[in-house]
Amino acid sequence: MAADRLAGRRAIVTGAGSGIGAAVAARLRADGARLFTADVKGAVDFTADLAGAGANAELVARARAAMGGLDTLVPCAGISAFHPLEGHDDGYFLRVLEVNLVAVFRLVRDAVADLKAAGNGRIVTIGSTTSSYGDDGLCAYAASKHAVLGFTRAVAAELGPFGVTANCVQPGAIATPMTAPAFAEMPQYRSFWENKASLRRLGQPEDIADVVAFLVSDDARFMSGHGVWVDGGAMARH
Numbered sequence: 001m002a003a004d005r006l007a008g009r010r011a012i013v014t015g016a017g018s019g020i021g022a023a024v025a026a027r028l029r030a031d032g033a034r035l036f037t038a039d040v041k042g043a044v045d046f047t048a049d050l051a052g053a054g055a056n057a058e059l060v061a062r063a064r065a066a067m068g069g070l071d072t073l074v075p076c077a078g079i080s081a082f083h084p085l086e087g088h089d090d091g092y093f094l095r096v097l098e099v100n101l102v103a104v105f106r107l108v109r110d111a112v113a114d115l116k117a118a119g120n121g122r123i124v125t126i127g128s129t130t131s132s133y134g135d136d137g138l139c140a141y142a143a144s145k146h147a148v149l150g151f152t153r154a155v156a157a158e159l160g161p162f163g164v165t166a167n168c169v170q171p172g173a174i175a176t177p178m179t180a181p182a183f184a185e186m187p188q189y190r191s192f193w194e195n196k197a198s199l200r201r202l203g204q205p206e207d208i209a210d211v212v213a214f215l216v217s218d219d220a221r222f223m224s225g226h227g228v229w230v231d232g233g234a235m236a237r238h
Contacts, residue, residue, distance in 0.1 A: 014077040024208070078100045104151065132170065168227045
């Protein structure tokens with residue numbers, strides 16, 4: 001870490017109350033970025049259901065006012081649970097899309113003028129290894145993360161001429177409060193991912209945060225439109 005690596009950066013991080021979002025916020029702050037954090041609960045600057053209409057516009061306005069501008073977005077908020085396709089509830093499927101995809105779209109849309117004006121804007125979305133392949137019992141989650149990757153690439157193409165980069169970090173199996181119930185209830189699922197990863201362990205939120213910090217930094221200034229697997233080598237053995 002370098003205390004001044006991200007000095008001058010003014011970032012929104014959503015999902016910052018726990019898990020990957022909290023780790024990302026801590027890492028960006030340690031590297032010198034100014035932050036405005038959001039989540040449905042927790043010790044954050046803005047508490048709201050970001051899937052709600054108008055929530056992201058208010059978030060952007062408050063962040064802009066608090067930091068005197070805005071040039072970086074890291075939407076980390078997301079939900080997931082196992083649901084077999086047969087008998088899958090419409091409401092849950094749509095809720096996953098609203099939280100994992102629509103809220104990301106709204107945040108980027110509502111901040112796009114700020115990112116363009118900055119001249120060196122950064123967008124780092126959080127996808128999943130399921131952004132690039134399917135997994136049984138996760139049709140809603142996989143659909144949302146496929147869409148996040150596609151959205152990120154489209155944004156990279158559109159905003160590149162304004163100096164904005166957009167990349168999608170694709171975590172593998174990460175030990176977070178969101179995944180903890182599945183790993184606890186299905187120890188075979190945890191063992192599967194530990195054994196599938198070439199590094200033979202689950203990832204930690206900090207493993208993702210370190211890559212996000214790189215993508216936000218000037219070291220990644222010529223990198224845009226990519227999905228970046230951070231999975232301990234799991235997909236090398238897919």
